[in-house]
Amino acid sequence: MFAEPLLDAFSKETGIDVSARYDTEAGKTTGLVNKLLAEKSQPRADVWWSSEVFGTIDLANAGALAPYRPATATDIPDMFVDPEGRWTAFGLRGRVIAFDPKRTKREDAPPTWLSLSDARYHGRVAMADPRFGTTRGHFACMLSAWGEDVFDMYLRLIKSNAFIRADGNSHATLLLAQGRVDFAATDTDDVVVARARGDSIEAIYPDMTVPNGDDRLHGTLWIPCSVGLVRGARNEAAARRLIDYIASAKMEEALYSSESRNIPVRTALRTRLGVTDIRAAEVDYAKAAAAMKQSGEMIDDVDPFRKE
Secondary structure, eight states, rough: OOOOHHHHHHHHHHHHOOOOOOOOTTHHHHHHHHHHHHTTSSSSSSSSEESHHHHHHHHTTTTTTOOOOGGGGGTTTTGGGTSSSSOOOEEEEEEEEEETTTSSOOOGGBTGGGGSSSGGGGGGEEOOOTTTTHHHHHHHHHHHOHHHHHHHHHHHHHHHHEEEEEHHHHHHHHHTTTTTTTEEEHHHHHHHHHHTOOOOEEEEEOOOOOTTOOGOOSSSOOEEEEEEEEETTTTHHHHHHHHHHHSSHHHHHHHHHHHHBBSSSOHHHHHHTTTOOOOBBBOOHHHHHHHHHHHHHHHHOOOOEEOO
C-alpha cells in the first residue's frame, strides 16, 4: 500500500489523524467513485486521492468535488490542473507491456498498443478488465484519440487473439511471472513491485500512435494520480492541509522514491532526479473521461476477453 506510509507521515508532521478507505485490486477506483457519488448529498469523505485521473474528472463533473487550488501546486503544469480548480494531478505511471527477458526477446514485444492485436500474439497476453482501474482509462484514451472505427476494430482483433482478462494489473504480471502468458499489459508500478519480489520481468513503453493518426500520439500513455476536495467536506480546514501535502513537490519526490516509482509532473523535479527520458503521448484526459461510458458500452458489446 503506497499511500499508507505517506499518510502516516502527514499525521506525524501535522497531528491530524487520517482515516483512509482503500480500493480493491479487481474493482479499483471505480467502486470508490460510485460510493462517493452515492454519498454526494451527505459525504462521509473529506479528500479524494486517486491513483488515476479519469474517475476524478467524473466526480468533478458530477459536482462531488469542490474548487480548491493547493498552495503547493503552483509549479504543476496546466495540463495537470483542472481549469476550475476541482482537482490537481501529479505522480505519473506509464502504461507498459511487461515480458520475461528469459523467455522473450525485447524486439519481439509489440512496439505499439495497436500492434498488440497482431495474430502473432494470439493467446499470449494478459490484460486487466478494461471496465476498471487504469485499463479503463487507457481504453477510453484509445477511443477518444483513435475514433470509434479504429477502436472497434481493435476490440474485435484482440477478441480474436484470445487475450486473458486478469483481475487487475498485479494479477496480469503474476500470470506473466508464472509463465502462463508471454506479455502483460500493466502499469510501471506493478513492474517495479514484481521486480522487487524477484520476478524476471522487463517492460517496453508502447506507442499510442495508429497509422494515419495524430502525430501527437507518439509516445507513452502516462496516467497521473489526482486529488480533490470533496464538496461538503465536514473537516474542510484539515482536508485543505492534506491536499496541500498530497499535491506538494515533497510528495511527488516521495512517490518517486517509493515502490510505485511515480514520475513527477514537475519538470524541475524530474531534472533534479535525473528523469530525462519521458516521452509522452499528448492525450486529453478530460476528453478520455467523457468517452468512458461509450468505451465501456463498446467493450460490453464486443466482449473481447476470455476469463483466466
